[in-house]
Amino acid sequence: DAKTTQPPSMDCAEGRAANLPCNHSTISGNEYVYWYRQIHSQGPQYIIHGLKNNETNEMASLIITEDRKSSTLILPHATLRDTAVYYCIVRVATGTASKLTFGTGTRLQVTL
Amino acid sequence: GAVVSQHPSRVICKSGTSVKIECRSLDFQATTMFWYRQFPKQSLMLMATSNEGSKATYEQGVEKDKFLINHASLTLSTLTVTSAHPEDSSFYICSARDQGGSNQPQHFGDGTRLSIL
Numbered sequence: 001d002a003k004t005t006q007p008p009s010m011d012c013a014e015g016r017a018a019n020l021p022c023n024h025s026t027i028s029g030n031e032y033v034y035w036y037r038q039i040h041s042q043g044p045q046y047i048i049h050g051l052k053n054n055e056t057n058e059m060a061s062l063i064i065t066e067d068r069k070s071s072t073l074i075l076p077h078a079t080l081r082d083t084a085v086y087y088c089i090v091r092v093a094t095g096t097a098s099k100l101t102f103g104t105g106t107r108l109q110v111t112l
Numbered sequence: 113g114a115v116v117s118q119h120p121s122r123v124i125c126k127s128g129t130s131v132k133i134e135c136r137s138l139d140f141q142a143t144t145m146f147w148y149r150q151f152p153k154q155s156l157m158l159m160a161t162s163n164e165g166s167k168a169t170y171e172q173g174v175e176k177d178k179f180l181i182n183h184a185s186l187t188l189s190t191l192t193v194t195s196a197h198p199e200d201s202s203f204y205i206c207s208a209r210d211q212g213g214s215n216q217p218q219h220f221g222d223g224t225r226l227s228i229l
Binding site: 032034036038041042043044045046049051081087099100102103104105 | 116118146148155156157158161203205207215217218219220221222223225
C-alpha cells in the first residue's frame with residue numbers, strides 16, 4: 001500500500017472549517033483514500049473514502065486532486081468533539097487481504 | 113451504520129494468565145476481521161488478519177502461538193493472549209469489513225485495554 005504524509009498536528013477554532021491535508025504521491029490507480037479518526041481511548045471511527053471524485057457525507061467532505069497525489073478532508077464546522085487524531089490511509093480495494101495500515105496521523109485540536 | 117462490538121473493554125489480570133477478547137460484527141457478515149495493537153502515544157499496528165474458516169495471517173514479528181486467533185463464524189473472531197506478561201499490556205482493537213463489497217470500509221470496535229500485573 002502507498003504511504004501517506006500528514007502534518008503531525010493542527011489547530012482549529014470551534015465553528016470554523018478544519019482542512020486536513022494528506023499527500024499520497026505514490027498512490028496506485030486501484031487504491032482508495034480512506035479517512036478515519038481516533039478519539040482518545042476509543043477505536044478508530046470511519047469518516048469517508050473515495051477513489052477520484054470528491055465525496056461528501058454527513059460528517060465531512062473529501063477533496064481529491066485530479067492527479068490523485070493528495071487529498072483534503074474538510075470538517076465544515078468543527079466542534080470540540082472533533083478533537084482527535086485523523087488518519088489518511090490508502091488501500092487496495094480488491095481482495096480479502098487488503099488491509100488498513102495506519103501512519104501517525106494528524107492530531108487536530110479544536111479550541112474555543 | 114455498521115457496528116463492531118468488542119468485549120471486554122478492560123481486563124486486569126496476573127502475569128501468566130490467558131485472556132480472550134471477542135469481536136463481533138453486529139449487523140453485517142465479515143469474512144475477514146483484523147486485530148490491531150496500540151501502545152501509548154503510538155499508532156495502531158496490525159497484528160493479524162483473521163479469515164473465517166481458515167488460519168489467520170500474522171504480520172511479521174507477531175507470534176502466532178502467543179496470540180491465538182479463531183474466526184469460527186461470519187460474525188465472531190476471538191483473540192487469545194496466552195500466558196500474558198506485563199509487556200503484553202496494550203490496547204487491542206478489532207476491525208471488520210462487510211463482505212458485501214470490496215471497497216467497503218473497515219469498522220472498528222472500541223478496543224480492549226489489557227493490563228497485566
